[in-house]
Amino acid sequence: MATEQCNTDTLFERMDMQETRQAARQRRHRRRLLVGSTTGLVVTGLLVCLVMTMQPDREDDAGRAAATAVVDSQETHPPASPGKKKSPSPSPSEVSASPSAKAKKPKASPSPSPSTAAPRKAPATSPSAGRIRPKSTYQGVATVYKAGVGDGACSYGPSSDMMIAAMNTTDYETSKACGAYVRVRAANGASVTVRITNECPLPCAPGQLDLSEQAFAKLAPISTGRIAITWSLLSPSSPGTLSIRYKNGSSPYWCGIQAIGHRNPLARLEVRTSGGWRQLARTDYNYFLSPDGSGCGKAIRITDIYGERLTINGIALRPEVVQPTGVQFARH
Template sequence: MLGSLVAVLVVAATVVVLVAARADRPTPAAAAGRSDATPAIATTSSAPPAPRTTTSAPSSTPPPTSTTTATTSAAASGDAPLAGRIKPGVPHSGVATFYDTDGTGACGYDASADPLNAAMNVADFEGSLACGAYIRVQAANGANVTVRITNLCPAPCRVGQVDLNPKAFDRLGARNLGELPVTWKLVDPPSVPDISLHYKDGSSQYWCGIQVIGHRNPVARLEVRVGGSWKRLQRTDYNYFLSENGAGCGGSVAVTDIYGERLVIDPLPVKPGVSQPTSRQFARH
């Protein structure tokens, strides 16, 4: 009897020790620094994004890569029509004149040896939306020329007027005519190089202006990747998209044309005043 009583007391003491040890051990949830009853809240959620950082913590949705091309219509996205006054397939009437130009001007492009460029009147320039657009200008005699818009033609240029490089005007008629009645409309050239991105002089990780160069179709909007979402930048009348607080400077860029085609371009270093080629180009229409 005495031996049995001792055995029972030993077993009971062992159970008490094990229960106490288990109570002192942290649960897996506590060891991980969270509670099973309350979802964890990231400690960075209340902090503003650092403007000088071009990378961010991973989000639940991976960002698109440079191989992603999404096409959405204005109606599907709920936005206003992406095309402005210069709409695909819509002819415009006006006059053609000419002036001495090397392709520079209000659109902010570098000088070019290509004479097939022109300046657009204020109304149809539409705050730089016409920059980079290709239009086919046709005279009453049937002669035509395709030019790229690189500049603004201020007053006294009238609505519908295009001011051509002299060599482009030569393809329509003699210069001694001064001006010619013409019609013109938007076209997309069959062969163009890939798009380039250009950071404005003075750009940095704290402030930047981004310009799109060499696009087949007019550019309607530009977005930059900020954290796990896209931020649309405002366009200036000198054809740059500005990020004045540095958000997205040096990050991924998404460029959308007036047809709704959206090209996502991988991050490029912020190199002020340098045109950096990409491997992307809009489709023909």
């Protein structure tokens, strides 16, 4: 009996060991399955996250690429500047300011107003000319004014010759037009030669001449008041010789000098000093000033718009006295 009991116990122990081993194998198998499933889920999750993460990046890159393309397009094909506009059509008086001989098709960029425009280049035949140039025809209008005794902004004083005119402020150009002889023609074929002795202030437009009644009457009845004209610079045949006058108040310490009766417009006036020739500034009332008196009473040199120079000696420092020189510029 004891032997049987021992065998039975041994059998049970073996069965328990087998069950234990089998249960252990089953647990290991379940763990492997669980680990495999978990790993699969983790991998799947990672893949899903990667897909979700990469999708916005592609959208952002596309957005950045589109923005870059727009910028590159603007840089490659710049739009027209909003500050530049086509200049408005000028009024007839503004068009007439430019010589017809030099007329060109207007450019797209705005043209400066006549009052602020840079001085026009002179042709080779008149290197010192200002706005009024030889061999050029200007268009404008002629108006009429009572010239009185013939004096005006050019400070020439009274005159018996009333074939005179006032030049618009733009073409007057700080008295550069003073003394110029101008041939004026009307549409009806009539013409008259006038000398510029005065300035016609605004609203006189570029190209406009304000004629004395005597001169206007050569072109049309005075009652007309305003007519279309063309005009051009002249170098007359017989103006006589020119004269020099010192301004009232001139002295060895300050003086103003004026040239009168010159055939061609003046470009500059110089005085001789101990240091050489000194150019004097021109005023809008047509005197050349030496504010410190240097050169006053000494030799004078004047130059016309064609570049011819005349040196004048022996002019005394006598204010308000017209002193003839016996010389004159050449005709052109």
